[in-house]
Amino acid sequence: MTEERFIDLVRVEQEPLRRFLLALCGGDSALADDLAQDAITRAYVASGSYLGLSSFRTWLFRIAYNCYVDYSRKKHPELVPIDGKDTWNLPAEETSDAAFRYQQINQALERLPEKEKAVIILFYFEDRSIKETASILGIPSGTVKYHLSMGRAHLKELISL
Amino acid sequence: MNENDLNILLRTNKPVVKDDPAFMLKARQRMSAVEGIKNEVDRQRKHALIALSVTLLIGVAAGILIAVFLLLAPIDSIRALIGEWKLYIEVAVSIIFTLIAIYLGNGISVFVRTIPVTSLYLRETGSRVP
Numbered sequence: 001m002t003e004e005r006f007i008d009l010v011r012v013e014q015e016p017l018r019r020f021l022l023a024l025c026g027g028d029s030a031l032a033d034d035l036a037q038d039a040i041t042r043a044y045v046a047s048g049s050y051l052g053l054s055s056f057r058t059w060l061f062r063i064a065y066n067c068y069v070d071y072s073r074k075k076h077p078e079l080v081p082i083d084g085k086d087t088w089n090l091p092a093e094e095t096s097d098a099a100f101r102y103q104q105i106n107q108a109l110e111r112l113p114e115k116e117k118a119v120i121i122l123f124y125f126e127d128r129s130i131k132e133t134a135s136i137l138g139i140p141s142g143t144v145k146y147h148l149s150m151g152r153a154h155l156k157e158l159i160s161l
Numbered sequence: 162m163n164e165n166d167l168n169i170l171l172r173t174n175k176p177v178v179k180d181d182p183a184f185m186l187k188a189r190q191r192m193s194a195v196e197g198i199k200n201e202v203d204r205q206r207k208h209a210l211i212a213l214s215v216t217l218l219i220g221v222a223a224g225i226l227i228a229v230f231l232l233l234a235p236i237d238s239i240r241a242l243i244g245e246w247k248l249y250i251e252v253a254v255s256i257i258f259t260l261i262a263i264y265l266g267n268g269i270s271v272f273v274r275t276i277p278v279t280s281l282y283l284r285e286t287g288s289r290v291p
Contacts, residue, residue, distance in 0.1 A: 003192065003196070006192075007185075007188075007189065007192070010185070010188060011185060014184060014185065014188075015178055018178045018184070019175065019176050019178050022178055023176045027176070029178070032178075033181070033184060037184075037191060040191070041188075041191045041192065041195060044191075044192050044195055045195055045199075101174050102174060102176075105170070120171070124168075124171035124172055125171070125175045125176065152164065152167060155167055155171075156162050156167055159162060159167070
């Protein structure tokens with residue numbers, strides 16, 4: 001894969017990639033962008049070994065998720081958001097009701113186990129299929145369905161509107 | 162909250178990312194830096210490989226020359242030569258082996274210095290990536 005081709009593909013995928021990491025990072029956009037940069041760099045280093053067995057998007061998201069997992073494993077407690085970021089880069093025109101919903105969803109997601117959170121984000125925010133989600137997270141489809149079911153049940157308890 | 166409400170809530174409240182033109186610029190800069198590191202690693206590995214190959218060739222050539230000399234020269238003349246030059250040969254051998262050790266050590270140190278970068282490269286090209 002040439003550098004230009006790689007950049008073209010990344011340009012298309014950068015927005016969903018940043019959104020995925022933003023949701024995973026609890027709304028910390030600076031951290032999400034740093035992880036996205038890290039993921040793109042790792043993907044570029046490994047681009048020679050990309051065989052096209054999965055779509056570029058799935059491949060890139062899998063690397064991004066691994067970056068997030070690596071970060072989560074070594075992060076210091078002081079870097080963990082206490083109550084989650086409250087905006088998710090909310091557009092200025094959004095109402096306070098929308099801000100409240102964002103905050104509730106964000107805080108509820110932060111309380112989910114890592115895998116459930118990732119599955120919910122990929123399935124609902126990124127509109128990925130079960131198969132794609134399984135491929136990104138490196139787990140079987142049945143496990144994705146289980147996490148999705150558990151995640152839904154937990155969110156129903158956590159979100160009260 | 163029922164299943165449908167949750168579905169609607171999540172699908173209509175996706176996170177919004179700020180449009181950031183500097184993002185791709187920064188990504189390109191990092192890719193250029195990676196390219197530079199890859200080139201430097203390749204260059205150093207090539208140099209180390211050449212150094213090791215040259216050392217090996219010199220060793221083989223020296224061995225062949227000594228073997229030919231020992232096979233062709235009359236035994237008496239070899240004994241006489243060794244007896245006459247014994248001290249000098251011992252000194253020369255220690256110097257030659259010291260130089261070879263320095264040469265090999267330099268080649269090995271080049272490999273060692275490139276390990277952190279190459280390990281990152283190998284890790285990223287490893288089995289974790291589909």
